[in-house]
Amino acid sequence: MKSLRQGVIEAVHNGVLAIDTEGKVVLCNKAAERVLNLSVGEVLGRSILDFFPESRTYGVLQTGQPEVDCPYACKGLNLLVDFLPIADQGQILGAAAIVKDVTELETVAGRLGSVQELAATLEAVVENSYEGIVVIDDRERVVLINQFFLELMGYTSEDVVGRHIHEVSPESQLPQTLKTGIAQFGEPWHVGGRDFLIMRVPIKRDGKIIGALGKTLFKNMEIAKMFARKVVRLEEDLAFYKEELSKIHSSQFSFADISGENEHMLAAKALALRAARTTSTILLLGESGTGKEVFAHAIHQASLRRRGPFVRINCASLPESLLESELFGYAEGAFTGARKGGKPGKFELADKGTIFLDEIGDMSLGMQAKLLRVIQEREVDRIGGTHPIKVDVRVISATNRDLHRMVMEHKFRLDLYYRLNVVTLELPPLRERVEDLEGIIKTLLERLNRRLGTVVEGVSKETLDIFRSYGWPGNIRELENVLERAMIISDEPYISPEHLAPSLRSTGGEESGERGAGQTSFSENLSLEEALKAAEKEILSRALRRSGGNKLQAAKALGIHRSALYKKLARHNLLPPRENMSPAVAALKQPEAGEADHGETEHGGTG
Template sequence: MEDLKNEVFIEILDGILENPYIGIILVDTLGRISKVNKTYLEILGLKEEDVLNKHILEVTPHSRLPEVLRTRGVHLADYWPVNGHDTIVFRMPLYKDEKLIGAMGQSLVLGAAGAKILSKKLKELERELTVYKDVVSCIYSSKYCFNNIVGEDETIRNVKSIAQRASNTGSTVLIMGESGTGKELFANAIHQASPRKDRPFVRVNCAALPDNLLESELFGYEEGAFTGARKGGKLGKFEIANHGTIFLDEIGDMPLAMQAKLLIVLQEREVERVGGTKPIRVDVQVIAATNRNLEEMMKKGTFREDLYYRLNVVTLNVPSLRKRPRDIYLLINYLLPKLNQRLHTQVENVSEEALQLLCSYDWPGNVRELENLLERAINLADLNQDSCLTPEFFPSLSRTVLRPVPSIEPISVKSVDNLGEAVGKLEEETIRRVLQNTYNNKAQTAKILGLNKSVLYRKLRKYNLISDY
């Protein structure tokens, strides 16, 4: 049976080589001609013995096959006059077992008018394809970069540092953190800082898709794969993200059956469409995110252990907002101008009392909740024709039991240029006050402030507080 298949293949190949309208020439990796058909010899006006084993540039000095060997690029539909003949040329590298073995040129022989018409049509198709690629790039693009991740707390700076390194390596990244901490922001920033930034960034919400649609959404499907399948089939998100990044949000909500299929994709870097019979190679950086405890899920058998370790190459634990309260001031200054611009308002200040309120809240919804509360407060202040946010514009927080915080100065958007100085002053006063309350007990001071002892000493030197105490 195998011999019969080989015979049929050879007959088909011989038929292609003897086609009177297609000239074919093959070169090895050094550019030496290893095969040429009769049609191409007639185009050249030469005999087989005149060209075999000679370098392609000796026979056709302007050939671009050496360029194909060097770049491994594919040249489609070049209008190429050869020895008085008008041809449309296709050039491509040749591989065997994923190893380059040479290059091939195919020349479609036409009359002058036919060649120009075909070339024009192909160029038009190429322009259309470019437009579609631009549309895909526009739809599937990252929105944020690392500059959009606001925070000076040591925990958030450490996470940013790890994420920036991961953007250069292309390793699989698992982002964990509570809802609203900015996991998607980190995924966008990693893609934007990576060599893949000009390629698609494709987000898939694993929790939003029904189980029966998730497989076809991720891997695509072939025509006729199921009732209602689109004619011509459909690309899956992995194929769309090829050479780019795929962001699997809410990975902890993926059903077990799909987890097994995803594991194969991560191991083999191949997808198989629903209803398909052959694997499709994909080159993507995978970023997954979840607000669930995957280790607990593994113990309960609701998340695959092998998938967890396959995803957990680079781990980012995004801290909650209550663990970095000093960043609340920075976030307010960052968010206020953005919200004013979007809402067409001019609320520029936050009163000291309102800041006390905001900084003493636990923020279960984290940065997302902070932004939503600020937007609601700005709307209320604007309706009241007030340019300063006061506690009355945060009615939901006013009813909450709050923890005590040190007194702080009001924040103004107009003074954002001196924000670093203001935050430093607040930090210095806070450390000074805690040192006084602990009678200069450094260990107790570090514990109260939630700092490592070495970090506290660094800050003491920074603010010249060691000599004072």
């Protein structure tokens, strides 16, 4: 009988410790050994307080009242202990401690609480009044539907749950989604006299489709239309900013875009490739339209900084006050209207990349001094700023002016000239590389066809002869403009002379530059007025060629004001159609009403 009682005690899952009236341990089962980390041999006959000081068995011996579910932590376990008196016919013989390990139970209870909280959250989501939700199982029966759909269809949950979806909504496409596993978004759906956009998606578990979900995307179509308008607006804004960012921060051309077999161009291209592998400053020289910016793009693309930004700025397009803030930026509150938080300048934006300073020869002496400091110190001071900002920028500059002559005339700083003139590339004008015309025309036509959506294949032999005999004062830029105009008005695969501007057809042979000065020839059938016009046009063309396309120098050489030169160039169609002119100059492209062809008083400026 004693063995049976001992076996029962050992089989109990909870730990059992028993003491006599003196507090000495008289029983300890294996479960108590496990949860209290004890050994029977060590504790039998000893006072329980020696190894279980929190024990309340002595209190139970004195009071005879049990104490249950007393918390106790031991070795990372959460325990609950019942302290019970042991009595026989009203006499207390000892006390027992029943130890229960509730660690796992508490963990399960915590999980259950989380599940209950999640279930409450999901219920709130499902019952969202702004959208309808319906779910079917793999047998196409409704297992969940929210109040939004129920009210639309005039059902209660008891009417719908458990029924086939087609009994509730005969035109539902959810069974198709269940079979194909293909999700659908933005599908139109009419229910309860209202139109909705709905999404249908399969529900998968372990790769197997176990159901399908249908959910409205908007509460009504007015919200959908408003959302669509916002998306369209955002896409338009994104496209705009992407385009602007690409213009500022990326190069658009590589050396593969530079065609030609002219020896001077090949030499410039080879030197540019070598210089691209370094971080040295590069100075690009050449007439307007010879491709200086294309070279700058290509150098950046071939350099170790190709992954960095490529930032461009035209030094002649902005007044000095604006140019300084564009180049170096400004701090918050630097001047009236300054942007909150300030604005970074082009040098900061070009950090770890390349900055291209076009028309560097038009920069004022004051700005030249500030630019020199940036190049030397590799740091910029924002307008109104309190501390310099370090920048790591490779500088490429370009000009169509003679910087060396400007230095001699004290119009350009000598120290800045030496800083910029580390590697110099001189690009030949188009009239000096006539042998490259065919290749350049092919490249330009490919680019223009992509941009204009045209399919022009080339130019006729007669057109090519005209191009070869023309002087091209605007160089490749002018050639591109001429080709673009011809491609717009032509419906044929090849550009013929009749697709060219009359001025180009009539002056092609006269602009070759092969005749010496004063060897002008005109048809004997021309009137005096026509001959004077032809002579004026040739004089203007030669002045432009001698000045390298620089209008100010040409005007000075002819002894007339620049505005008068623009009038005459416009009258004779010598201005490239897309030349970058100010509005004031553009207004001068056509003679004013009543103005005589040769009667202006132009000498001496504005008079």
